[in-house]
Amino acid sequence: MxxxxxxxxxxxxxxxxxxxxxxxxxxxxxxxxxxxxxxxxxxxxxxxxxxxxxxxxxxxxxxxxxxxxxxxxxxxxxxxxxxxxxxxxxxxxxxxxxxxxxxxxxxxxxxxxxxxxxxxxxxxxxxxxxxxxxxxxxxxxxxxxxxxxxxxxxxxxxxxxxxxxxxxxxxxxxxxxxxxxxxxxxxxxxxxxxxxxxxxxxxxxxxxxxxxRPPSTPRPTSPAAWASSFYDDFNRPDSNTVGNGWTKLDDTRSGIWANSWSTNTTDDGQRAILRDTGITSTRMRIEGTVGGAVGVNSAQDSGLILYSNNGATQGLSANIFSDKIYISRFSGSVANFTDISALTSGVTVNNGDLIAFTVWDGTAWIEINGTRVLYADNVHFAVPSTNTYAGLRTKRASFNTSHSWDDVRILTAV
CATH class of the missing domain: 2.60.120.200 (Jelly Rolls)
Known part of the structure; x- marks a missing residue:
């Protein structure tokens, strides 16, 4: 038996x-x-x-x-x-x-x-x-x-x-x-x-x-599964121009501010920066440090983006508040989300936390300081793995600005 x-x-x-x-x-x-x-x-x-x-x-x-x-x-x-x-x-x-x-x-x-x-x-x-x-x-x-x-x-x-x-x-x-x-x-x-x-x-x-049974994803303690392919600490003079190979989708409403990428106006709307990772596999990861010019906010969310197309009309986003997180699909624009998985209690995100968003053969998860806190499955049924862009998102609405990103790293599977 x-x-x-x-x-x-x-x-x-x-x-x-x-x-x-x-x-x-x-x-x-x-x-x-x-x-x-x-x-x-x-x-x-x-x-x-x-x-x-x-x-x-x-x-x-x-x-x-x-x-x-x-x-x-x-x-x-x-x-x-x-x-x-x-x-x-x-x-x-x-x-x-x-x-x-x-x-x-x-x-x-x-x-x-x-x-x-x-x-x-x-x-x-x-x-x-x-x-x-x-x-x-x-x-x-x-x-x-x-x-x-x-x-x-x-x-x-x-x-x-x-x-x-x-x-x-x-x-x-x-x-x-x-x-x-x-x-x-x-x-x-x-x-x-x-x-x-x-x-x-x-x-x-x-x-x-x-x-x-064998694990479906790398162990949380297996950093050897990933290699860094790009890193940006945004440590350069304040400017509406992000530079460093980023494509900015919101004209002048975001930029470099206090050595972070951040919303820098009081206009409502979504902001995003993207770059082509060149990653064509079903395994991709992005990490970002919360904070910088603007700290975490429970009213508005910032995001880590994976598997976007070049116009940000289709992709996946890890949406981060101070007290809740979501794995979501966006379509049409980065303002139109359908939630795939959510954690709305028992989570706390603080300034300085390292957030990671990973997709591994259709399974996605979010980590806070190395601890996995939310998963989603079959995400490539929602967004194809042929989308090769990754990046960041911030938002301002109803007099609230979501947090800045102090740095970002894109990783590829080894």
């Missing part, structure tokens, strides 16, 4: 796969354990059966001993969930401390669940659960890409990156992604899976697979 592949110590990969191909069990036997009230069993047709528990006040459900060793891992399962009716019902895959540590308590759980709402809609949701009777935090929701759950075999796949970013597929169709907050971040001893059924129906689980 499980495997361990050990190569060069201390590196190791582990995996656990169970198809329940054994005689019936009631109660469950190790490596499984049922936690809390209710019951789970293995039936005579090799399925894990989790009984209906519409009143579930303790997160009751089955869990197992094994968990992945590394911070990049996957979880997959096939279930039969014949949910129906006009009440909110949930079948959750929760990730938390091992059951040997938490016993039957259901606290501090990051969960992905199949959700049938009181209006009859079937959804996939994620969230952070402090404990069973607390409000779910950072809840996200997507419609089921396969329609109603009732009457269908459902295969759920989760990929976790760096113990903090989870992507979700249902029956092979990408659903969405969720960032795990620092308080709920997973890690050694906190990658344990447990099922929780709060429904009027049983759930039949036909197999599970929980495993280490």
């Amino acid at each position: 499980s495997f361990l592949v050990r190569r060069n110590l201390p590196k190791a990969w582990a995996g656990f796969r169970d198809t329940f191909d054994r005689p019936p069990q009631n109660p469950l036997q190790p490596p499984w354990r049922h936690l809390g009230g209710g019951e789970s069993s293995i039936n005579n047709i090799e399925e894990l059966v989790i009984t209906q528990q519409i009143v579930n006040d303790d997160g009751r459900g089955p869990s197992y001993t094994y968990m992945p060793f590394t911070d990049c891992w996957g979880f997959e399962t096939e279930v039969w969930y014949p949910v129906e009716g006009v009440d909110n019902q949930i079948f959750m895959m929760g990730f938390t401390n091992t059951w040997a540590n938490v016993s039957s308590a259901f606290t501090n759980v990051f969960g992905v669940w199949l959700y049938h709402d009181l209006g009859g809609a079937d959804l996939i949701q994620t969230g952070e659960v402090p404990q069973m009777w607390a409000a779910i935090e950072r809840r996200q929701s997507w419609p089921s890409p396969v329609g109603a759950f009732q009457g269908q075999t459902l295969t759920v796949r989760l990929w976790c990156e760096a113990d903090e970013w989870v992507r979700i597929w249902l029956n092979g169709i990408f659903v969405g992604a969720a960032m795990i907050s620092p308080a709920y971040k997973l890690g050694p001893g906190r990658r344990c899976m447990r099922f929780m059924n709060r429904s009027y129906c049983n759930v039949w689980v036909r197999w599970v697979h929980h495993y280490d």
Whole structure:
């Protein structure tokens, strides 16, 4: 049911796969354990059966001993969930401390669940659960890409990156992604899976697979993945002309000011500077230091631009406020944004912070001082990788000016 592949110590990969191909069990036997009230069993047709528990006040459900060793891992399962009716019902895959540590308590759980709402809609949701009777935090929701759950075999796949970013597929169709907050971040001893059924129906689980996997992106601690191809510290006399090979898109409304690139008028509007990176791969990175002439502002945002065309009518932008960040697509102009991923709480950007915006084979992320804080996936479906321009953006509106950029560096993958 499980495997361990050990190569060069201390590196190791582990995996656990169970198809329940054994005689019936009631109660469950190790490596499984049922936690809390209710019951789970293995039936005579090799399925894990989790009984209906519409009143579930303790997160009751089955869990197992094994968990992945590394911070990049996957979880997959096939279930039969014949949910129906006009009440909110949930079948959750929760990730938390091992059951040997938490016993039957259901606290501090990051969960992905199949959700049938009181209006009859079937959804996939994620969230952070402090404990069973607390409000779910950072809840996200997507419609089921396969329609109603009732009457269908459902295969759920989760990929976790760096113990903090989870992507979700249902029956092979990408659903969405969720960032795990620092308080709920997973890690050694906190990658344990447990099922929780709060429904009027049983759930039949036909197999599970929980495993280490190669990372989709370079490790946050792998600067060797990148080489600097251009750097500008803007340390030159104040001028409406930026120079140094930049193309400025806003005439005289921005320029060099106090050794930074900044808005320098009180006119409203977007400002941008671009340059052709010559990078034609699906891997590009830009870094900028916040501040200079104008400090951070919670009312207006500045941006780091990647994969723009030469007229800045199409591209990607990491939009930075003092207290929120977004990965966005712009189209038509750098004033017209569609947000792809957002973090609107629990983030602080200060003057002097180094912000990095990276795209690696369609996965994008933002770092603050080397710590990844927001991801987005499949960004090249929104903006093609054939756009080779990168640069910076600032903004003024409603008597507020967004922050300056004190320097900027463009990097290419090695």
